[in-house]
Amino acid sequence: MLISWMVVPTCLPLVRRRCHACESELFRANGKFRVNANHKLLDAWLLALCEGCGDTTKLAILDRAHVRSVRPDLLDRMHDNDPGLAAELLQDPVVQRRNRIALDWNGAWRLDTGGAERPVDEAVDVEVRFAARIPVRPVRLIADGFGFSRAEVERLVDEGSLVSAVRLSGKLSGDFAFLLKP
Numbered sequence: 001m002l003i004s005w006m007v008v009p010t011c012l013p014l015v016r017r018r019c020h021a022c023e024s025e026l027f028r029a030n031g032k033f034r035v036n037a038n039h040k041l042l043d044a045w046l047l048a049l050c051e052g053c054g055d056t057t058k059l060a061i062l063d064r065a066h067v068r069s070v071r072p073d074l075l076d077r078m079h080d081n082d083p084g085l086a087a088e089l090l091q092d093p094v095v096q097r098r099n100r101i102a103l104d105w106n107g108a109w110r111l112d113t114g115g116a117e118r119p120v121d122e123a124v125d126v127e128v129r130f131a132a133r134i135p136v137r138p139v140r141l142i143a144d145g146f147g148f149s150r151a152e153v154e155r156l157v158d159e160g161s162l163v164s165a166v167r168l169s170g171k172l173s174g175d176f177a178f179l180l181k182p
Contacts, residue, residue, distance in 0.1 A: 001122055001123070001124050001125065002125045002126075002127065003113070003114070003124060003125070003126045003127070004114060004126075004127045004129065005111060005112065005113050005114070005126060005127070005128045005129070005141070005145055006111075006112040006114075006128075006129050006130075006131060007109055007110075007111055007112075007128065007129070007130045007131065007132075007134055007136060007141065008109060008110060008112055008131040008132075009087065009105075009108055009109050009131060009132045009134060010107075010108055010109060010110050011108050012028070012029050012030075012031065012083070012086060012087055012090065012108065013090065013103040013104055013105045013108045013134075014026045014027065014028060014051070014103070014104040014106070014108070015027040015028070015029055015048050015059070015090070015101050015102075015103065015104070016101060016102040016103065016104050017048075017057065017099070017100065017101045017102075019050045019052060019053065019055060019057070020055070020057075021050065021053050021055045022050065022052040022053040022055070023052065024050050024051050024052025024053065026050075026051040026052075026104065027048035027049060027050055027051065027057055028048060028049050028051060029046055029047070029048040029059070029086055029090060030047065030048070030049065031046075031081055031082070031083035031085075031086040032046075032047045032081050033045065033046055033047065033061070033078040033079070033081055033085075033086075034047060034058065035062075035075070035078050035079065037067070040066055040067045040068075041064045041065065041066060041067070042062050042064075042065045042066075042067055042070055042075075043060075043062055043063060043064060043065075044060075044061040044062035044065075044078055045058035045059055045060055045061060046058070046059040046061055046086055046089055046090070047059075059089075059090075059095065059099045059101065060095075060098055060099055061078075061089055061095065087132070090103060091103070091132060091133050105134050105135065105136075108134075109132075109134045109136070111141055111144050111145055113145050121182055122182060123179060123180065123181050123182060124179070124180045125177065125178075125179050126142075126145070126177060126178055126179075126180065127175070127177045128141060128175060128176050128177065128178075129175045130173060130174060130175060133173040133174075134173055135171040135172070135173045136171060136172065136173070137169075137170070137171055137172075138164070138166070138168045138169075138172055138176065138178070139153045139154060139157075139168055139169070142162070142168075142178065142180075146180075156180070160181075161180065161181045161182075162178060162179070162180050162181070163178065163179050163181075164176060164177065164178035164179070165177070
């Protein structure tokens with residue numbers, strides 16, 4: 001039996017970065033942009049609020065970019081404060097590296113199993129897809145999807161009843177599949 005699961009984001013992830021005003025390391029991006037023009041050069045930032053003190057930080061998106069080099073649809077989306085664009089840009093490795101940030105996905109995603117339940121007497125082939133690059137432990141996904149404990153999932157892996165082409169320990173953020181034998 002083939003089952004498809006989907007890992008989907010429920011909101012924007014928290015941004016891990018040290019606040020200059022307090023000791024907090026978490027910021028909440030609310031999808032607001034600031035665009036500044038200086039003659040023919042553009043600067044653009046994604047704004048994020050500190051979880052501790054509420055201070056604002058700016059995450060650099062464009063830095064002294066010539067106005068003709070910026071796609072008009074990108075500029076329109078920034079002016080409209082498009083939350084979809086904020087999600088795309090937060091997951092961009094170039095933006096993360098430039099701003100020295102990491103993303104905290106705790107509580108910002110859910111597993112959609114489609115309501116399918118595991119049949120007791122037959123093998124189940126499960127395909128897991130990710131709607132965004134969300135790092136999650138496969139053991140946790142399998143435990144949540146079937147209602148097992150994590151220890152039970154690890155026991156199934158050890159005894160060979162749960163097999164996959166990818167390593168199930170550690171974290172994954174890309175599509176994978178596994179087979180659960182009866």
